[in-house]
Amino acid sequence: MAFTQLIPSPSSSLNPITLSLNPKSPTSPPQHFNLDFLRHRRRRPASTLRCSASSFSEKHHTNSSNSDDVLELPLFPLPLVLFPGAILPLQIFEFRYRIMMHTLLHTDLRFGVIYNDAVSGTANVGCVGEVIKHECLVDDRFFLICKGQERFRVNSVVRTKPYLVARVTWLEDRPSPSTDLDLDGLATEVETYMKDVIRLSNRLGGKPEKEVGDLxxxxxxxxxxxxxxxxxxxxxxxxxxxxxxxxxAARLKREKETLKNTLNYLTAASAVKDVFPSSSNSS
Structure with a gap:
């Protein structure tokens, strides 16, 4: 398991707003929806380990790699998920990954970010992170800014030392079997739910209910x-x-359902706040 050090935020005012994704199951461990971009639509410095709206490429296009290509890729297991187009700031201090960075800086600057946790282990689908900025410090630590590129699937492990290397193939979305599916319309629905979630979240947080722009x-x-x-x-x-x-389409539908559930939760919370404003403020 790899460990990274979070790059500290320069200001505590940038703490993200987090909301439950599973309000109907109070016994379940809380999960969260990051609304850091509600208040900070402008581009923030790469100061925290997160993928937010301000860190996402506005005109992301995946490279036209053949999905049948097999190549060897160094892997960096992390307790997070990198998406294509997202920006990931990292600080590298573990020895084996410092070795990996020295190698990458003399080759193609790409490595695989793959999710890992103590319960589910290491996933077999990840996302390529391309180093777009780096700084090597005097103690041989690295500050990196990486951008998510293609997704990949791990076929086999080539070696585990000094760091993990695997043979991978590219993973691309397949055309939807439904010919009458309106993807643009579905994306617009998802955006609408996001705007409603942002609006209610701002209201519950005591923020002005400003018009949400183009997401x-x-x-x-x-x-x-x-x-x-x-x-x-x-x-x-x-x-x-x-x-x-x-x-x-399946991804957008799942996201729509998640946002819909979050909106239902926020609507109920907003109603409680209207009925019991003093208790909501004290909590």
Missing amino acids: RRNLFPTPFSFFVGSTFEGAPREQQALLELEDT
């Missing part, structure tokens, strides 16, 4: 679905399930 920003349905998944911070297993889907 989609001319993204096609597939990269937009990755953007939406990248905002579900705090729920890495749900993010991993979204990353593994090979159907854009």
Whole structure:
């Protein structure tokens, strides 16, 4: 298992707003929907380990790699999920991954980010992280800014030392079997739910209910679905399930259902706040 150090935030005012993704199951461990972009639509410095709206490429297009290609890729297991188009700041200090970075900086600057936790182990689907900025410190630590590129599936492990290397194939969304499916319309529905969640979340947080701007920003349905998944911070297993889907429509439908459930929860919470404003403020 790899360990990374979170890059500290320069200001505590940038703490993300988090909301339960599973309000109907109070006994379940809480999961969260990252709404950091509610208040900070402008581009923030790469100061925290998260994938938020401000870190997502506005015009992301996956590379046209053949999905049948097999190649060897160094892997970096992390307790998070990287999506295509998202930005990931990292600080590398573990010795084996410092070795990996020295190698990458002399080759193609790409490695595989793959989700790992103590319960489910290491996933077999991940996302390529391409180093777009780096800084090597005097103690041989690295600060990296990486951008999510293609998804991949692990076929076999080549070696485990000094770091994990695997043979992988690219993973791409397949055309939907439904010929009358309106992907653009589905993406618009998802965006509408996101705006409603943002509006109610701001209201519950005591923030002005300003008009929410364009969240989609001319993204096609597939990269937009990755953007939406990248905002579900705090729920890495749900993010991993979204990353593994090979159907854009299925991904958008799942995200729509998640946002719908979150909106229902917020609506109920808002109603309680209206009836008991003093108790809501004291809590």
